[in-house]
Amino acid sequence: MSSIRSRRAVAAVAGGLGFALVLTACSSGDSGGGSDASGDTTADCADFEVYGDLSGKEVDVYTGIVTPEDTPYMDSYKPFEECTGAKIVYTGDKAFETQILVRAKAGNPPDIAIVPQPGLLQQLVATGAAVEAPADVAANVDEFWGEDWKAYGSVDGTFYAAPSGASVKSLVWYSPTEFADSGYEVPTTLDDLMALTEQIQSDGKVPWCAGIGSGEATGWPITDWMEDFMLRLSGPEVYDQWVNHEIPFNSPESEAALDGVGDYLKNPDFVNGGLGDVTSIATTTFQDGGLPILEGTCSLHRQASFYASNFPEGTTVAEDGDVFAFYLPGETEEDHPVLGGGEFNLAFSDAPEVQAFQTYLSSDLWANTKATISSEATGGGWISANTGLDVANLTNPIDQLAAGILQDPNTVFRFDGSDMMPAAVGSNAFWKQATNWITGQSTKETVDNIEAAWPAS
Amino acid sequence: MTGKFLTMVLAVLIFVAVVGVILFIASRAERRSGKGVALMFLLPTAVMLGIGLLYPAGRTILQSFYDAAGTSFIGLGNYETIFTSSDQLVVLRNTALWVLVTPFVATAIGLLYAILVDGARGEAAAKALIFLPMSISFVAASIIWKFIYAYRPDQPGVEQIGLLNQLLVWLGGTPQQWLVSAPLNTLFLIVVMIWIQAGFAMTILSASIKAIPEDVIEAARLDGVNAFGMFRFVTLPSIRPSVVVVLTTIAIGTLKVFDVVRTMTGGQFDTSVVANEFYSQSFRSDNQGLGAALAVLLFILVIPIVVYNVRQMRASEAR
Numbered sequence: 017m018s019s020i021r022s023r024r025a026v027a028a029v030a031g032g033l034g035f036a037l038v039l040t041a042c043s044s045g046d047s048g049g050g051s052d053a054s055g056d057t058t059a060d061c062a063d064f065e066v067y068g069d070l071s072g073k074e075v076d077v078y079t080g081i082v083t084p085e086d087t088p089y090m091d092s093y094k095p096f097e098e099c100t101g102a103k104i105v106y107t108g109d110k111a112f113e114t115q116i117l118v119r120a121k122a123g124n125p126p127d128i129a130i131v132p133q134p135g136l137l138q139q140l141v142a143t144g145a146a147v148e149a150p151a152d153v154a155a156n157v158d159e160f161w162g163e164d165w166k167a168y169g170s171v172d173g174t175f176y177a178a179p180s181g182a183s184v185k186s187l188v189w190y191s192p193t194e195f196a197d198s199g200y201e202v203p204t205t206l207d208d209l210m211a212l213t214e215q216i217q218s219d220g221k222v223p224w225c226a227g228i229g230s231g232e233a234t235g236w237p238i239t240d241w242m243e244d245f246m247l248r249l250s251g252p253e254v255y256d257q258w259v260n261h262e263i264p265f266n267s268p269e270s271e272a273a274l275d276g277v278g279d280y281l282k283n284p285d286f287v288n289g290g291l292g293d294v295t296s297i298a299t300t301t302f303q304d305g306g307l308p309i310l311e312g313t314c315s316l317h318r319q320a321s322f323y324a325s326n327f328p329e330g331t332t333v334a335e336d337g338d339v340f341a342f343y344l345p346g347e348t349e350e351d352h353p354v355l356g357g358g359e360f361n362l363a364f365s366d367a368p369e370v371q372a373f374q375t376y377l378s379s380d381l382w383a384n385t386k387a388t389i390s391s392e393a394t395g396g397g398w399i400s401a402n403t404g405l406d407v408a409n410l411t412n413p414i415d416q417l418a419a420g421i422l423q424d425p426n427t428v429f430r431f432d433g434s435d436m437m438p439a440a441v442g443s444n445a446f447w448k449q450a451t452n453w454i455t456g457q458s459t460k461e462t463v464d465n466i467e468a469a470w471p472a473s
Numbered sequence: 474m475t476g477k478f479l480t481m482v483l484a485v486l487i488f489v490a491v492v493g494v495i496l497f498i499a500s501r502a503e504r505r506s507g508k509g510v511a512l513m514f515l516l517p518t519a520v521m522l523g524i525g526l527l528y529p530a531g532r533t534i535l536q537s538f539y540d541a542a543g544t545s546f547i548g549l550g551n552y553e554t555i556f557t558s559s560d561q562l563v564v565l566r567n568t569a570l571w572v573l574v575t576p577f578v579a580t581a582i583g584l585l586y587a588i589l590v591d592g593a594r595g596e597a598a599a600k601a602l603i604f605l606p607m608s609i610s611f612v613a614a615s616i617i618w619k620f621i622y623a624y625r626p627d628q629p630g631v632e633q634i635g636l637l638n639q640l641l642v643w644l645g646g647t648p649q650q651w652l653v654s655a656p657l658n659t660l661f662l663i664v665v666m667i668w669i670q671a672g673f674a675m676t677i678l679s680a681s682i683k684a685i686p687e688d689v690i691e692a693a694r695l696d697g698v699n700a701f702g703m704f705r706f707v708t709l710p711s712i713r714p715s716v717v718v719v720l721t722t723i724a725i726g727t728l729k730v731f732d733v734v735r736t737m738t739g740g741q742f743d744t745s746v747v748a749n750e751f752y753s754q755s756f757r758s759d760n761q762g763l764g765a766a767l768a769v770l771l772f773i774l775v776i777p778i779v780v781y782n783v784r785q786m787r788a789s790e791a792r
Contacts, residue, residue, distance in 0.1 A: 114756045114757075117759075139759060142542075230739075231735070231736075231739040232735060232739030232740055232741070232753065232757070233739065234738075234739055234741045235741065288626075290626070290628070290631075291626060292624070292625075292626030292627075292628075292650075293626070295650055295653055296624070296626060296650065298650075298653060298741075298742070299624055299650050299652065299653060438759070439757065439758050439759035439760075440541070440758040440759065440760055443757050443758065444753060444754075444757055444758040445758075447741075448560075448740075448741060451741050451742065452742075452743075455653055455654075455742065469560075471541055471760075
């Protein structure tokens with residue numbers, strides 16, 4: 017479930033990475049401007065004239081994004097507030113995923129909810145409380161996002177919610193220094209990745225490290241691994257069928273994908289560098305999973321762009337720094353599937369001020385404002401798949417890498433599958449069975465059990 | 474915001490008004506029968522019980538006969554799932570393990586400790602020591618024990634940070650991952666609950682040991698009873714009602730155990746119990762029906778223990 021991930025994502029990058037980068041890269045010459053995030057948000061009000069005068073109106077935003085990464089959000093709303101006179105009331109709640117459903121069902125929804133999973137979006141629309149996106153938002157999404165992103169914000173062909181933030185999950189963390197010293201090269205195909213893994217192993221090291229512990233959500237990093245391999249081994253069409261349950265979860269393709277992951281994670285020669293045996297993957301928290309890279313006891317760790325913040329303060333995250341990430345390659349060099357996540361702004365009210373605010377959030381203006389503010393306030397940690405986003409507004413190398421991957425025309429983007437599956441699978445059986453799988457359960461039994469948990473309807 | 478605040482103020486005002494009206498009517502009716510007045514005072518409580526307890530309980534029972542979305546009636550389908558699906562059977566097995574082990578072990582430890590420290594020097598300090606865990610929240614206790622069970626690999630340069638594995642290493646063993654393999658991991662979780670509850674058992678039992686009349690003990694001594702005989706024929710029979718109350722109280726608490734499981738394993742590695750599964754089905758899996766059925770099952774399981782507990786309490790108070 018990306019709820020946890022994306023929250024950490026933003027928080028993470030905001031915190032640690034922010035520190036690292038601000039300290040190492042950005043501090044020179046930028047005196048005074050950095051801390052004052054609202055400095056250049058006194059934007060040109062001409063852009064906001066279309067929304068009219070909204071003085072005295074209020075829009076409440078409900079989200080799972082809490083301190084400290086909520087500050088850039090609130091700051092990015094300020095130009096809208098200053099120019100239109102509307103007031104935006106922001107409420108961040110760690111229990112957002114369960115509370116938003118309760119609120120929607122109880123007839124007490126917020127004006128706008130920032131929903132991190134298409135699956136939850138569908139549940140919310142099913143309560144009957146959500147309202148369709150206005151035409152202006154649809155126009156913005158048509159202009160700045162791909163068809164696929166629009167589909168993630170739609171339910172049964174009706175468009176409800178525009179995407180805002182995004183994250184890239186198909187990344188492998190490594191140490192550029194180690195790669196340079198040992199003569200390793202960043203792999204460009206899956207075969208290369210396996211060859212590199214074997215090479216590292218033959219050098220007497222344990223190549224991979226991993227951790228999937230996350231409390232009751234333990235297991236989610238394996239779902240991401242599996243989705244990445246599903247995309248790579250069977251292609252995006254089969255991936256879509258799999259996510260939509262048009263092919264069963266225990267289909268041969270699905271088994272092949274999990275076995276593909278097992279070739280790395282269940283091979284005792286390849287894991288778990290610095291952390292123990294294969295089973296230790298289950299008990300290591302995902303936050304700790306990649307840290308042995310810094311110790312030199314492992315070389316590779318597959319995790320999303322937000323993982324940057326988990327490295328301790330003072331770690332340089334850059335292409336020539338202590339750690340960096342490369343794109344988890346496809347079968348061939350031309351093959352460029354990317355697994356990612358994102359969040360959507362779903363409205364429960366069609367009042368003019370709510371529609372105006374929704375439209376602002378779906379514009380390239382907001383994407384750039386948010387990116388600039390995030391870069392200044394927290395050293396980055398926020399990207400969007402909005403093609404109107406100017407990559408120059410991103411100051412941190414991982415954000416630039418991730419945004420570059422998202423905007424690459426060769427990229428075939430697919431949303432995190434477990435976030436789109438029914439909750440009984442995506443946030444329960446899939447995690448649980450993946451955990452059992454890493455502690456010894458067979459691939460066949462694992463996919464069979466997940467298939468059995470799929471709701472009947 | 475202001476809207477909600479006004480609603481709250483309004484609700485409080487209505488409450489005050491209702492109570493005022495009741496008091497007024499009661500004062501007028503005072504001269505007549507006491508029964509009518511009693512009923513009048515009972516009314517608000519009954520209404521609140523109805524709204525806060527009976528209605529939700531009824532809704533939950535009703536919901537347990539419906540499907541995941543709560544829209545179509547499926548009869549006993551959810552209960553069938555609980556007793557047939559392999560996942561749910563593991564949950565039932567774990568719950569049984571918890572309820573069978575925790576109360577007896579915690580009570581036994583509490584009792585033994587109470588007897589050992591009874592009358593000893595520094596009794597108060599010794600009691601405080603074992604009572605201390607009681608004041609720690611379940612979540613905090615679980616976090617403490619997570620550290621005790623912490624695992625670090627058996628590799629050069631890696632040091633254990635968990636107490637249990639460090640002890641094991643000192644004794645020449647290899648570190649283990651205590652919380653991974655079922656059903657042993659459930660026992661390691663149960664230890665946390667025992668750690669918390671033993672202090673409670675000790676306090677109650679110690680008090681009732683002290684309440685045993687001195688002349689009974691004196692008489693037994695004169696008869697030449699040894700230490701074990703004293704325990705078997707004097708102490709235990711005298712404190713039997715307290716032991717039962719302690720056992721049942723811990724059993725009820727154990728049936729509802731949620732925090733320990735959720736904090737330590739999140740119900741992973743086959744450690745889920747009914748209370749935890751109820752939460753994860755209702756809120757994580759979005760299976761309202763199954764969640765409700767589990768809640769009802771928990772309720773049904775608690776009833777006999779509560780009834781027994783109440784009867785024992787009455788019996789011990791009557792003495």
